Amino acid sequence: MTQPFSVRILTYSGGPTDLPVGHILASLSIQPDITRRELSSVDTSRAGSSHNPEHAPPGPLSGQVPPDAARYLTRAIPPGRPLARQVVITFSGWVRFRPGGPRMPFRATETIRAGVSYQVTAHARRGLVRATIEDAYEGGQASFRVRAFGIIPVRIQRGPDLARSARSRLVVESTWLPSAFHPSLGSEWSEGPDGSHLTMPVDGQDIHADFLLGSRGELAELRLSRWSNLTDSGAYDWVSFRARTEAERSFDGYTIPSEIRASWRAGSNQEFDFFHAIVENARFSA
Secondary structure (H helix, E strand, O other): OOOOOOOOOEEEOOOOOOOOOHHHHHHOOOOOOOOOOOOOOOOOOOOOOOOOHHHOOOOOOOOOOOHHHHHHHHHHOOOOOOOOOEEEEEEEEEEOOOOOOOOEEEEEEEEEEOOOEEEEEEEEEEOOEEEEEEEEEEOOEEEEEEEEOOOEEEEEEEOHHHHHHHHHHHHHHHHHOHHHHOHHHOOEEEEEOOEEEEEEEEOOEEEEEEEEEOOOOOEEEEEEEEEEOOOOOOOOEEEEEEEEEEEEEEEOOEEEEEEEEEEEOOOOOOOEEEEEEEEEEEEEEO
């Protein structure tokens, strides 16, 4: 016998999102419990041309960035080619949303445009109910939508808190598009006692991140602060965040983290891993 279910329609004006599948739990009041999540891929057309001067290969990095940052960019970005302005990443893994919470497996595809946007479109399943999830940031605006059966609005999330969190998230996502960190696209690098420091402009806001790099220039860890309500009081504030590289792989000549693990409240006794992903494919375009 099919168990009855109910759907609650929720509208939110703020709050961070880190992967669409996580919000299914909070958005759908459905029986039985989730046993499997399936995310579909999204693709976009290739843009740009090597005949356009804007997409010409970048010049030498010498003198533009400190030595450690130069090693990272030289290793991550293929030489003699126009900088990629977009990547489509397919990945799988698990996510959880509270310390000690269950790990929820997922598959997803994300489109990232350098310094501009990210977009995830997904299809998830909870018992007999299917949901379409759209998660995006572009032009200073962020949105998150869930539709049951592709037509019934279940959750709508937007507002300044979500956008503020999304701008920092774009920097984290861009470790899969390292050309976004090239100085010719507006990023600035400096070096200090704690590693390499990146300042990346995103829609008028400078986002600051620390890169811990290995001896060959490989990215070991990224740290920054993100706007979030994962605080003791539940009020929004800057919360420490880090993403650690556990493996790397080359796609189309770009060397990127192929296995990552991310955590909130990084460096504190309340730190918890909430996300683990393995990249299956990456397609870059200028």
